[in-house]
Amino acid sequence: MGQTGRVQELWRALSQVALADRSLDDVLGEVTDIAARSIPGAEATSITLVRGDKAFTAAHTGEMALAADELQYERGYGPCMDAGRAGVVLRVDDMRTEQRWREYTARVLEVGVRSSLSMPLPYQGSSIGALNIYSTQPAAFASQDSEEAATAVAEAVAVLVANADAHDRLGAHAHNMRLAMESRAVIEQAKGVLMAQQGVDAEQAFEVMRDASQRYNRKLRDIARGIVESTQRRQ
Structure with missing residues (x-):
């Protein structure tokens, strides 16, 4: 050749x-x-x-x-x-x-x-x-x-x-966006749970989670996920 x-x-x-x-x-x-x-x-x-x-x-x-x-x-x-x-x-x-x-x-x-x-x-x-x-x-x-x-x-x-x-950058960006959307969704779910359980409004529910995040040094989405999962276990 x-x-x-x-x-x-x-x-x-x-x-x-x-x-x-x-x-x-x-x-x-x-x-x-x-x-x-x-x-x-x-x-x-x-x-x-x-x-x-x-x-x-x-x-x-x-x-x-x-x-x-x-x-x-x-x-x-x-x-x-x-x-x-x-x-x-x-x-x-x-x-x-x-x-x-x-x-x-x-x-x-x-x-x-x-x-x-x-x-x-x-x-x-x-x-x-x-x-x-x-x-x-x-x-x-x-x-x-x-x-x-x-x-x-x-x-x-x-x-x-x-x-x-x-x-590769596009894939990483899409992955991060997906994580952000999933985090937002579980936070909104947790806010709804707290509003129903404690009779607070959306802003107060968010403050409850934020305080817990700071107190226990855990990410906000992990606090929110724990709240949602605890409710599901009781059903």
């Missing part, structure tokens, strides 16, 4: 990654697996996301990738972090002779990394992180095939990360 066909296969595989009913971690884990299988020379891959001043590994395939990433986070610099922050491609052909990150390269050799390729994840004119590819062999990514394949994967990964992140 030629390079054009390989890139088309990459896009096909990435386009088939499902987002619905999956966590962001799960989606990104599948993406790193695809990258590890598809990029010539790759032995381990990871996705570094940059949020403000913080960088972290969102997913990885191969423990070597995670170890190499974390060595960079400890120091606050390195090829994957610099690629993600600056939006530039950074390739290291041989960690033994690399001069740009001397403390990092000395340590990363200990975990088996000899060469690496870090591709920025471009999104809306900026970079949201980097796709990191590692090998135990020198110059594993020196060929044009490796860089072209990695570029194609990084572009697709950036879209998937952004979409999956948005989907």
